[in-house]
Amino acid sequence: MTTRDLVLAALFAAIIVALGLVPPIMLGFIPVPITAQSLGVMLAGVILGAKRGGFAVLLVLLLVAIGLPVLSGGRGGLATFASPTAGYLVGWFFAAVVTGYCSERFVDRSQSGLVQITGFFLAALLGGVVVDHALGILYLAYVTGTGLSTAFIGDLSFVPGDVLKAMISALAGRAVMVGYPLLPQRA
């Protein structure tokens, strides 16, 4: 990893931490406040790609583990990993890596805007929703012993919000790609 890659990952980790400190933003068309940290995870993959995005999220998790209150609502410390919802938290890393890998694969600078946005959306959906929720559900079902189907039903209420975040991160990812392209290109 070059020094620039290291700095980019660290700066993005700082952005994810900062997104947990700003007050939740209300979306115009749906009366649901968006807590922005899981949005930051998808953005890390979409904007930085698999390697640097994954490292950025790993840094955030490391900060949580060493006892800094960097998660939204001032949560932090090793106890966070003992919570029944820890699967979602650890899943962030895999979400960023999968989102980043798919973004590198699906999106190309020569494509038209609509194709790029669709590619980013699918990447964020796969990583941030499918992978993260799958890990979250697995751990929740394991810890509580309630079985996968009940954990899945409980999880469903969070899916619409995260699909929306995937949409926002796709639009933001495309805007950043136009303004300041960073995503590594994979042939």
Next chain:
Amino acid sequence: MKTLYVEGDTFLHRLSPRTKLLGLAALSLVLFLVHSPAVLSVAAMLGGIVCASLRLGWRQSWLRLRPILLTIVIVALFTLVLNGRHDALIVATRLTALALFAAAVTATTSTGDFIDEITRLAMPLERLGVVKAADIGLSIGLVIRFVPEILSRYQAIRDAHRARGLKPRPLTLAVPLIILTLKNADDIAAAIDARGIRAQK
């Protein structure tokens, strides 16, 4: 940013970070293998005693543990409805014990000690060529250094929206914030290299 570490000189403070982390990992394994509510309640009570021995004060302890205890209560209630009393009791006592012990380790280990320990643990990875161990401490320092700056930048972008009579929207806030922040990366990387902080050995 204030850490969750508390100054003190208790037995747990004096233990090495490695012992505490390994102990916590071993304990979590044991807790998941035990299925007796009686043993698990004793473990939870022990965790409570350990936390109380750190003399955090009731208010502080409550503020720290509230988010996690709330999740545990919700999950336990679900289990109660779906699987009955026995399972709910196991889930609640097991997770409470784990959360209490983990909180105790966090409260007694300073950020610096943790970074040193992580750097040492990453040494085998360095030999494999995956990551340079010293980079971990450097990046953690970078993150802590830049969070306040990003927050003030966020405020500036929001104020710019207000001044122009625009409604702040996630997209129009996030995109300039990200581009402005990441554009600094070249300068910061140049500064780090100029000081020879990541000197090649």
